[in-house]
Amino acid sequence: MKHYCHYHPNTAAKWLCTHCQTEYCVACMPDADTHRRHGHCPHCGQTLRYLGAGKEVEPFWNRIPQFFRYPFHTDSLLVIGICTFVPLLLPANLIGLIIFLVLLLALFKYTYAVINHTTEGHMTPPPLATAFTGSGFSIAIQHWLVNILAGGLTYSAGMVGGPLLALAATAFVMLVLPANVMILAMEREVGPAVNPINLVSLISRIGWPYFVLYLHLIMMVLASVAVEEFAFQNFAPMLALPLSGFIAGTFALIFFHMMGYLLFQYQEELGFASDFQDETPAPAQDRSRRLEADIDMHVKEGQYDRALAVLKSAVKSNPPHPQRVEQLYRLLTATNNAEELMRHHRILLHWLGDRHEGTAIAGLLKTLTGRDPAFRLDDPELIVHCARALHSQGENREVLKLMQDFHKRFPDSEHIATGYLTVAQSLAQLGLWEKATAFLNFIKQRGAQHPLHGKIDAYLEQARNQQPLRGPAASFDVGE
Template sequence: MKNDCHYHPGEPAKWHCGECLIHYCSGCMPDADPRRQTGLCPHCGRNMRYLGAATEVEPFWQRLSAFFRYPFYSDPLLVVIICTVVPLFLSPGLVGWIIYMVLLLILIKYCYTVIRHTANGHMKPPPVAEAWSGDGFALGLQSFVVVVVMIAAVTSAFALLGPLPGLVVMGLAYLAAPACIMILAMEDSIFPALNPLNITALISSIGWPYFVFYGFLVLMSLASAAAQEMAFVHFHPVVAYPLGGFLSSAFMVIVFHMLGYLLFQYQEELGFASDFQEEDAPADPNRDRSRRVDADIDMNLKEGNYNRVAGILEEALKRDPANPNRLNQLYQLTLARHDLDALHRHHAKLLRWMVAHRKHRDLKTLLTLLREKYPQFQPQEPELVVACADLLFLQHEPKPALQLLKDFHKRFPDSDQIAPAYILVARILANGFEQWDKAANFLKFAARSTSDPETKDAITAYLAQAEKREPLKGPKATFAPASDISNAAS
């Protein structure tokens, strides 16, 4: 049954907590490990059940074109070509027969690898090396045994029970064949694959789609037989034999891929979980903690747990005080809640973030809100005060900038920012309000407050501009080469 995420309706669930009875999507569980199928519930902290792709995989009948393209990927195509072409050069006799049987085992082994590979969420074929590795050849032999047992059962039914019961047994054998192959691929044992209870359980778990698949399989078998017959009727045996062998081998790969996809599609009903695998993307061993924080914030916001969200953000900012994303989230939350106490408590971090990212409107809003509750509010860090005032001045907000710098020398008598602060005051008065005399007085005070030669030179330039009633501007930039500057100076 398809389940959506509790917090993101429309998103397929990938995890389910049996204790909280909540379904989660991948976005809610960024720190879970789908490969190991381990994840802890964000609410109760207990291990959850991994649902894999069971809730989002599309039905197999919508992927028919992809099934028919599957054998023409380079890896399965190479296996099919080898198993088709090599027998053409075999001489009759024992050696040729042995090589032919080995090639058949290789093809069968690769097809069983395709089933497992697909059932585990890999929609691209397994590498060609899987066909030649020693591991898994027993499956080919076991599949021969399964076929022999089924043929023996049908033959015995005809011999002992008569034609009509024999036909019934043959029909059931054909119907059970796909289920036997799937069970053999997953269990790697003959006995579960031949157990009628296992076969019945698998068919009943999949339900009516199994019979739809069986119908497709019958039609595909007829089409494959017709294509091979056409090849032998219309082509010379030199062409017909390899063409027929190629078609039958490709058909076998398609069928086994479809069987693997059927397992993948009905994984939840069959009691296992797997997900679509990115073929080239390695697992990230270092899970991104920030995504876990984002997911917790999102879930708690949807549940209305705003105090919990505030606590999560404060904990995150203890670990990373300058994180711009967390500061933005904290500001938006406190602003939406009109939590002035929280704004006051975190104002220094928020102001530094606003200055660093040139958020002058947010800075002005924050100062206005804090002064509503605390009329005498002023930041307590001199460098931060100057930086905030400078940003406001550059963004044509002279009044709030002046308010920040009011009585700066009294508030911070030992600060080395007194001269920069009052140079800024002078520039605001001159450029914003055309108060040249007041600007000159502040410049003279700034000159007495510093011993830095460069600052004194800048103040002298500003005073000259103030006397001429010109806007106070810093020294002009020059792009002349250093040699030209030195020559001009000499």
């Protein structure tokens, strides 16, 4: 059964809280460690069960081109090359035979390492050292022991039931061959790998894709035999032997990688959890991502008070995080929380002004004055900031309301000239040219030290001609 996130129903879940029976996706659990399979439920604090990536990965039959490219990495090519070509240089004596057997063991060890490596979520071959160092050489001996037992089963069936039973036993042994290898790779024991109950259980859990895998095994065996026959018919034995060996080793890595990927794909059915390791680096711990997920979950649960508490705490930082301010604004306006809008109006208006959200500023000011008819902004810089944003979106009458008596309220403000230029531009947009000219003249008389003073004549000329007040045109002339 495919698991979906409780809060993002179209997204596959990666974590399950067995205590509160809630499933989470990666977005809900940004602080969980998928590589260590460790995370805690944000609701109850219990340790989460990791579900893995089995239901997200594409089916193995869609990755056939990637499978055939798999052996052509440096490490895997070196392993195949060493195990194939080095025996040609060995002396024909006991030492040469021992080295040959060691290389054969190393090759089998590496192929089984490919299965485990892929099952853990690695889509690139294991390092070269995996074949020749460390423990694990016994897996090759176990592999051959499984084959011997399979042959013994076929022989015993023939002895007991004659050719017909022997044929049936042979067909069964051939059919469960990939299952033998996969169970041996996972369990590292011969008993489970030859237990018919385990074999049938693995095949039934995977289902029909197992038979697709088996079909690929047959095709690769036939292709390997064809290449070997072609090599020995057309080349000298000294060349044909390493060539056929190299092709056989390449096909072996391809197929063992396919078996590992099939286990990776059906990990939930097989009772383990794994995720892509080569493509998804461990996420850095980021408190902001945890906050983001908590806010999202609280909102989707309808727990607006909790979401508000998280956001209020988050916006206390200096400077406040713009994304948190936006979330606070969206939440307060969606819930029509006029009290909290009043309490946080400075931060919200600054943020809206920075984004030139004039219409939103007009709506917020209307909400604030609706709650308190006597409300007026008392920060001259913020007033001018909002006025410019209002003007940029054509909210010109709101500019006039906001800037009313500005020079009387803040006679010493350095923002008078900038604010009244915005007023003049708004009046011009409304077609009130005489009033616009009056404000421009006020700036000219009172703002002699302001940088705008030198541009006022150009604005006045535009007002006389009833043109939009855009100031002097830019000049690119270079003086001689």
